[in-house]
Amino acid sequence: MKKEMKVGTLCVHAGEAPDPLYGAHTTPLYQTSTFVFESAEQAAARFGGKEGGYTYIRVAPNTPTHAVFVQKMAALEGGETGQTFSSGMAAIAAIALSQLEKGDHLVSNDVVYSSTYSLFSSILTKFGIEVSFVDTSDLEEVKKNVKKNTKLVFLETPANPTMTICDIAEISKMAREIGALSVVDNTFATPYFQRPLQLGADVVLHSGTKYIGGHADLLGGVVIGRRGFVKSMRSVVNNMGATLGPHEAWLCIRGLKTLHLRMEQHARNAMEVAQFLEAHPKIEWVRYPGLPSHPQHEIAKKQMSGFSGMISFGIKGGIEAGRKLMNRVELCSLAVSLGSVDTLIQHPASMTHASVSREVRMKVGITDDMVRLSVGVEDSEDIIADLDQALNW
Numbered sequence: 001m002k003k004e005m006k007v008g009t010l011c012v013h014a015g016e017a018p019d020p021l022y023g024a025h026t027t028p029l030y031q032t033s034t035f036v037f038e039s040a041e042q043a044a045a046r047f048g049g050k051e052g053g054y055t056y057i058r059v060a061p062n063t064p065t066h067a068v069f070v071q072k073m074a075a076l077e078g079g080e081t082g083q084t085f086s087s088g089m090a091a092i093a094a095i096a097l098s099q100l101e102k103g104d105h106l107v108s109n110d111v112v113y114s115s116t117y118s119l120f121s122s123i124l125t126k127f128g129i130e131v132s133f134v135d136t137s138d139l140e141e142v143k144k145n146v147k148k149n150t151k152l153v154f155l156e157t158p159a160n161p162t163m164t165i166c167d168i169a170e171i172s173k174m175a176r177e178i179g180a181l182s183v184v185d186n187t188f189a190t191p192y193f194q195r196p197l198q199l200g201a202d203v204v205l206h207s208g209t210k211y212i213g214g215h216a217d218l219l220g221g222v223v224i225g226r227r228g229f230v231k232s233m234r235s236v237v238n239n240m241g242a243t244l245g246p247h248e249a250w251l252c253i254r255g256l257k258t259l260h261l262r263m264e265q266h267a268r269n270a271m272e273v274a275q276f277l278e279a280h281p282k283i284e285w286v287r288y289p290g291l292p293s294h295p296q297h298e299i300a301k302k303q304m305s306g307f308s309g310m311i312s313f314g315i316k317g318g319i320e321a322g323r324k325l326m327n328r329v330e331l332c333s334l335a336v337s338l339g340s341v342d343t344l345i346q347h348p349a350s351m352t353h354a355s356v357s358r359e360v361r362m363k364v365g366i367t368d369d370m371v372r373l374s375v376g377v378e379d380s381e382d383i384i385a386d387l388d389q390a391l392n393w
């Protein structure tokens, strides 16, 4: 693929070539758990790392279908290579387990997806890894919290569910200066709107379950970075066993082919919905990175080429009013997850982030009145009409 290909062309074509065996136009789904060797010598060479190729589905590079998904994602993120996982959480766990050991220190966003928070605060700490949750939207706070043993700086931007944004370029530079690895969870923005590696980050990861798959029909994860980094995860990847299924890899490839089209529509709709909500008398506050009222709107403009489809907002009357809204919507689905073609509405304090203690939630701004909206690709008039009727009591 020529370097100068534009992003839409990469979505459609990157990593893919006609099937050399039968000439199938689309990437074949290699639904197999094991591979047949031509000889015992070839098997020994593959297992001994002397020859590339496939051996067993759990062992990287898994199957040719997985390899195409990795190449497409690497092209989109502008990275060298990557690794797929059975979920976004498996991707995050594999990064942490492969890069950190007893006595190391991890700096993380204070607002992260709840399972990331639990993994860092309750699981890594059991193995003697120190963790500091920091308001990464404040560079001084990051500076104050890094230490001699800081090995990894984990950023989620925009953050789930507060939509807080941190400066990827500045924090990655700071991490590099102290010899720490900078890792960005790019699930909310996607490579269509934000490319962390080009901003200086070392590693980027996604929950493929969200915008990458795009249709709320799979669970998957993917990590993209330098060849050396991906190799350093190999042992954890091969032995942890959080392998993406071939069908899910294939669905991710298919999802990515329309990423550019979907993301444009998600973002256009989200901006219209955010403006509608901001002007609505029953709405107390709205957080959307594309609105000038977003506290880090200037950083968002600097590092994102669009603002994606996620909005959080507070409703007057708090959680009771929020429940009423969620029970009254007709087109929007009351469901967790995000990044699907259809609009999803949920209440972080009692749903996605219910496992985070109220004390922590209050400290980091996951307030009881917060409602989160994953704006789909329907016609915006219909999404707005649904919210309007649901708010009309």
Ligand SMILES: Cc1ncc(COP(=O)(O)O)c(C=O)c1O
Pocket (backbone or CB within 6 Å): 087, 088, 089, 090, 113, 115, 116, 156, 160, 185, 187, 188, 206, 207, 208, 209, 219, 220, 221, 337
């Ligand atoms: C920002 C972010 N990262 C990671 C994850 C975890 O992804 P998965 O559900 O695929 O494990 C999620 C899930 O909602 C998420 O929102």
